[in-house]
Amino acid sequence: MAHSLFVFGRSLPEPFAGSKTTSQKKSQYSNGTQATLTSGPLKALNAICASLTGTGEGAVGKIDHRCVAEYKSSVDDEYHLAVYDPGRGSVMAAVYDMNHGTVSKYTVSKTARDGAVVLMAMFPVLMEDQEFKDEFDRYKTEHDAGFPDIDKAHDIAAVLCDNIYRRVSDPACAAHVKADIKSSGNLLPVPRTSLDAGEFQPTIVTVGSFQILSQNMSGTAKKSSVVIKHADFIGKYPINGSRQLSLAEKKLVPELPVWHILTKDEQYVCEHILKSTGKPTQIRNIMMRGEAGCGKTSMAMAVAAGVGLPYVLYTCSSGTETFDLSGGIMPELIGGGAGDGLDADIAKLQSLGGLTYNNIAKLLQFPDIDDIEYDPASSYQLMTGTGKPDATPQECVMIMLEKAMSKVQQITKATEPKDGQSFTYYESNLLLAIENGWCIEVQEPTVIAQPGVLTGLNSLLEQNGSISLPNGKTIRRHPDCIIICTTNVDYAGCRNLNQSFLDRFGLVIDVKRPSAEVMADRAKILTGYDDEYTMMQMVDIVNGISDHLHKKGINDGTCGMRSLIDWALSTLITGDPYKSAFYTVISKATTDERERSSLVSSFLDPILLAQVSA
Ligand SMILES: Nc1ncnc2c1ncn2[C@@H]1O[C@H](COP(=O)(O)OP(=O)(O)O)[C@@H](O)[C@H]1O
Ligand SMILES: [Mg+2]
Numbered sequence: 216m217a218h219s220l221f222v223f224g225r226s227l228p229e230p231f232a233g234s235k236t237t238s239q240k241k242s243q244y245s246n247g248t249q250a251t252l253t254s255g256p257l258k259a260l261n262a263i264c265a266s267l268t269g270t271g272e273g274a275v276g277k278i279d280h281r282c283v284a285e286y287k288s289s290v291d292d293e294y295h296l297a298v299y300d301p302g303r304g305s306v307m308a309a310v311y312d313m314n315h316g317t318v319s320k321y322t323v324s325k326t327a328r329d330g331a332v333v334l335m336a337m338f339p340v341l342m343e344d345q346e347f348k349d350e351f352d353r354y355k356t357e358h359d360a361g362f363p364d365i366d367k368a369h370d371i372a373a374v375l376c377d378n379i380y381r382r383v384s385d386p387a388c389a390a391h392v393k394a395d396i397k398s399s400g401n402l403l404p405v406p407r408t409s410l411d412a413g414e415f416q417p418t419i420v421t422v423g424s425f426q427i428l429s430q431n432m433s434g435t436a437k438k439s440s441v442v443i444k445h446a447d448f449i450g451k452y453p454i455n456g457s458r459q460l461s462l463a464e465k466k467l468v469p470e471l472p473v474w475h476i477l478t479k480d481e482q483y484v485c486e487h488i489l490k491s492t493g494k495p496t497q498i499r500n501i502m503m504r505g506e507a508g509c510g511k512t513s514m515a516m517a518v519a520a521g522v523g524l525p526y527v528l529y530t531c532s533s534g535t536e537t538f539d540l541s542g543g544i545m546p547e548l549i550g551g552g553a554g555d556g557l558d559a560d561i562a563k564l565q566s567l568g569g570l571t572y573n574n575i576a577k578l579l580q581f582p583d584i585d586d587i588e589y590d591p592a593s594s595y596q597l598m599t600g601t602g603k604p605d606a607t608p609q610e611c612v613m614i615m616l617e618k619a620m621s622k623v624q625q626i627t628k629a630t631e632p633k634d635g636q637s638f639t640y641y642e643s644n645l646l647l648a649i650e651n652g653w654c655i656e657v658q659e660p661t662v663i664a665q666p667g668v669l670t671g672l673n674s675l676l677e678q679n680g681s682i683s684l685p686n687g688k689t690i691r692r693h694p695d696c697i698i699i700c701t702t703n704v705d706y707a708g709c710r711n712l713n714q715s716f717l718d719r720f721g722l723v724i725d726v727k728r729p730s731a732e733v734m735a736d737r738a739k740i741l742t743g744y745d746d747e748y749t750m751m752q753m754v755d756i757v758n759g760i761s762d763h764l765h766k767k768g769i770n771d772g773t774c775g776m777r778s779l780i781d782w783a784l785s786t787l788i789t790g791d792p793y794k795s796a797f798y799t800v801i802s803k804a805t806t807d808e809r810e811r812s813s814l815v816s817s818f819l820d821p822i823l824l825a826q827v828s829a
Contacts, residue, residue, distance in 0.1 A: 218384035219396045220323060220330050225254040228261055230362040231372065238373030242381055243346055244388050250377035255323070257372060259334035260351070262286055264358040266423030274425045275338050276417030280442065283417050284335035285425055294427050295321060295332035296405055298415055301340045304393030305732070306333055307751065309405035311427050318407050323400040333402070334379065337392060339421060341379060344390045350374050403748055406755035408762065409731040443477035450523040452485040454492045455652075455695050460525070463566075467525030467653065469516040474740055476733065480724055481514055485521035487722055488697060497694065498721035500676050503701045505726030506761065508776025511701040512656060514726060519654035524695065527644040530658040535668055540675070541682060542642040557625060570626070575619045587611045589788065642690075646682070649675060652693030657700045660716075669716050676719040703773075731755065734779060744783035749792050752822050753782055756796070759818045760804055772805040793823045 226232060231252060238250045265271025272287035280302060286295040292313035299306050308321035310328075323330040334341075341347050350371055357368045382392045396402060409415065415428045449471060460468070471477075484501055491498040501518075503511045512528075519526035529540075560578060567574040582594040587608050595606035598614050648655035663669055674680050680692045700720070717723070729737070734757075735750045744750060760774045778800045785795035796819055801811050 218380075218394070219398050219400045220333060220383060220394055221253055221255065221380055222323060222325050222329065222400075223251060223253060225325060225329055227252055227254055228258050230365055230368060231257060234365070234369055238369060240370045240373040240377075242374050242377035244381035244385070244390065245377055246381070246385075250373040251380070252369070252372055252376050253329075253380070255330035256334050256376045256379050258329060258331035259286070259338070260354060260372075260375060261358065262331065263335060263338060263422050264355050267355065268359055272423065272426070273335065274417075274420060274423035274428075275335050276420040276422075276425060276428075277339065278415060278418050282336045282339050283415050283425075283428055284332050284338070285423075285427055286332035286335055287426075295328065296410075296415075296427060297321075297332040297336040297402075298405060299333065299336035299340075299394070300732075301337075301393065304395040305747070306336070306394055306396060306402050307405045307732075308333055308402040309410075311410075313427075318405065318410065320404055321402050323396065323402065327400065333394070333396075335422075337379075337383075337394065340392050341382070344378065344382065347375065347378050350378065397748070401748060403751050404755065406731040406751055406758065408755050408758035414730050443479075443482060445471055445473075445475075445477065448477055448482065448485075448517075449520050452489040452522045454489055454522050454524075458652075458695065460523075464525045464651070464653070467527065468523060469520045469526045471517060471520050475513060475517065477517065478514070480726065481517045481521065484514075484518050484722060484724065488518070488522055491721070496721070497678065499678070499694075499697050500720045500722075501697070501699045502717070502720040502723040503699060503726050504723065505703070506728060506775045507703045507773055508780075509726045509728050510776075511726050512658070514724075515654070515656040515699040515701060518697070518699065522654065522697065524697065525648075525651075525653040526656070527648050527653055528656045528658060529643060529645040529648075531660050531663050533662050533664040535663045536665065540643060540668065540671055541646050541684060560622070561626060564626070570623065572619065575622055576615070579618055579622060581615050581618075582611075589784070642684070645675070646684075646690060648698075649680070649682075649692050649696050650690045652695030654697040654699065657698060659702055660700050661702045669713055673716055673719060676716075728758070728761075728775075731758065734758075734776060737776070738779045738783050741780055742783040742787065744787050749786070750783065753779060753786075753792060753796075756818050756822055757782070757800060760800065760814055763814070763818070764804060769805050769807070769810060771807070772803050774800060774804045778803050793819070796823070 223236075227234060227236065234252070236252045238252065241247075241250050262271060262273035263275065266273040266275075272285075274285045276283050278298075281298055281300045283299070284297045286297075287293075288295055288310075294311045294313060295308065296311055297306060297308040310319045310321055311317075312319070321328055321332075323333070342351065354368070354371045354375060357364070357371065362368045379392075382388050382390050383394050385391065386393075405415070410428075417425060417428060487498045488501075503514060505511055516526050563578055564570055564574055567577060582597055587594045591606045591608045591611050592602070592604050594608075594611045595601075595603050595614070598611065598618065603610075642650070645655055645657065647653065657672070660669065660672060675682060675692070676698060678692065678694075681689055683689045728734070731751065731754045734754045735747065738754075739745055739747070739750060757774055757776075757779045764770070764772070764774055781799040781803075782792070782795055785799050786792045789795045797815075801814055801819070804814055805811060
């Protein structure tokens with residue numbers, strides 16, 4: 216039942232140097248075999264005792280649900296750092312060189328490191344066991360007295376080492392402590408960017424004092440995050456108790472995916488919406504700003520789930536006209552008796568909002584453009600039912616166009632002109648939400664080129680706003696309607712927001728980039744790429760490049776969550792993260808050749824190439 220966290224045969228620290236490594240004393244969790252004293256646990260225990268009495272360096276603490284530790288190595292100014300998540304059993308660790316400010320990888324092996332810092336990080340969890348706690352207290356008494364009775368110390372050390380070993384290595388142990396460590400002994404890296412951002416700053420210090428992790432290297436303090444249960448959030452902010460949603464509306468209320476991690480911001484927004492209800496200035500307009508992929512859309516949907524309202528999306532483009540905000544013209548789809556399944560198609564299109572290319576694509580279940588790019592052969596097979604291994608993306612697009620055109624022809628033939636008028640006015644999602652009191656996300660209003668359009672949007676943002684439609688109807692804003700504008704602050708086409716527009720938002724939320732582990736997790740769920748070690752390195756590189764682009768004001772490209780997702784997907788295909796980086800992260804970051812090669816040499820190579828050669 217070997218576990219990579221434990222390497223036997225390394226020399227033991229004082230006062231056990233030269234002592235027997237085995238002992239007849241055992242932990243209650245022993246399977247009967249003798250206990251073995253091991254270097255890593257003993258070094259961790261000594262460091263903790265010394266820090267507690269103030270005679271040595273080293274620290275243990277907590278951030279939210281995770282534990283962190285620092286171990287001062289006997290090598291000059293070298294600190295070992297570990298971040299441990301007991302729930303998942305994940306461990307990140309690194310060696311930090313104080314003199315050069317460099318971070319390098321931490322490997323547990325006979326010739327590399329002994330895992331002491333990891334065991335320190337596990338200390339708060341180890342202490343939850345009565346046997347461990349009792350024996351640790353005894354060990355500390357011996358330690359503080361200078362180990363006067365070496366045999367007694369040896370006995371206690373044996374029970375402690377055995378207790379740790381059995382609990383960590385045996386998943387069936389009643390007091391099991393989970394620690395997932397690769398058989399290579401390579402621990403997940405501590406991302407440099409997260410370290411610089413103060414992401415691992417402990418909120419509770421249980422042992423000693425932190426030298427490295429407590430430093431807030433970039434000045435942004437990390438707020439401790441509290442786990443918010445879905446059940447305590449979904450539908451818990453009803454702004455209109457008497458309201459009955461129709462069946463169609465109920466279908467539009469988002470269901471939070473189980474993996475959605477709720478944040479304080481989502482709670483905060485919902486509380487404001489709820490508590491301002493009925494006041495003359497209800498908070499119903501919210502602006503969310505943040506880099507692409509930081510989770511704005513997910514947050515807007517979560518807010519809708521919190522208040523229990525339908526959610527719809529309206530995406531602006533640089534060509535959006537005032538008229539587009541309210542709706543458009545489409546062929547009238549009367550249908551009825553069209554037969555050949557066309558009735559169902561027409562009904563589906565109507566429910567989707569009309570005859571647009573996107574809706575036709577949904578109706579015909581076309582593959583994504585991205586899928587076509589990645590895998591034209593499967594897309595071809597999917598659309599035609601025949602295999603063509605050498606199909607090109609162009610061929611697939613042609614087929615899509617042909618299929619869409621023929622469907623449009625069938626449908627328009629089947630639709631009877633009503634009163635000689637074959638076109639009708641339809642309302643945009645924005646208008647539907649305003650009229651019916653839904654939650655609408657208006658994505659990227661900042662890219663709208665024509666200044667007049669934003670003014671048009673302004674009037675819709677008014678609490679008692681109303682708008683007259685070309686068909687003579689006047690629409691008033693429903694008091695429940697929530698408008699959430701989301702915008703990428705670093706988006707290339709983003710112009711500074713017009714003051715009077717910004718003024719109309721009751722809340723402006725700056726959505727922060729999620730922590731490195733959360734980013735890695737989300738990318739893993741979305742892509743299925745499960746090499747956690749490489750994923751953490753990729754997150755570190757993506758964040759490093761993103762920060763660099765911001766600092767240097769480079770805005771002819773982007774680097775963020777989406778690049779990470781593309782990179783992970785591409786790596787699944789190529790099997791080579793280094794190669795895939797060029798087609799995803801680097802090429803998307805900027806168009807400037809010189810800048811690209813500097814991104815490669817300053818961000819990609821130091822992390823990924825160093826690993827290949829190591
Ligand atoms: N709270 C969350 N929990 C889990 N995954 C999330 C969360 N927020 C966002 N994600 C994931 O991150 C990706 C990007 O989020 P999205 O909301 O589309 O970002 P934005 O709208 O800011 O560009 C999504 O695909 C989503 O799956
Ligand atoms: Mg979005």
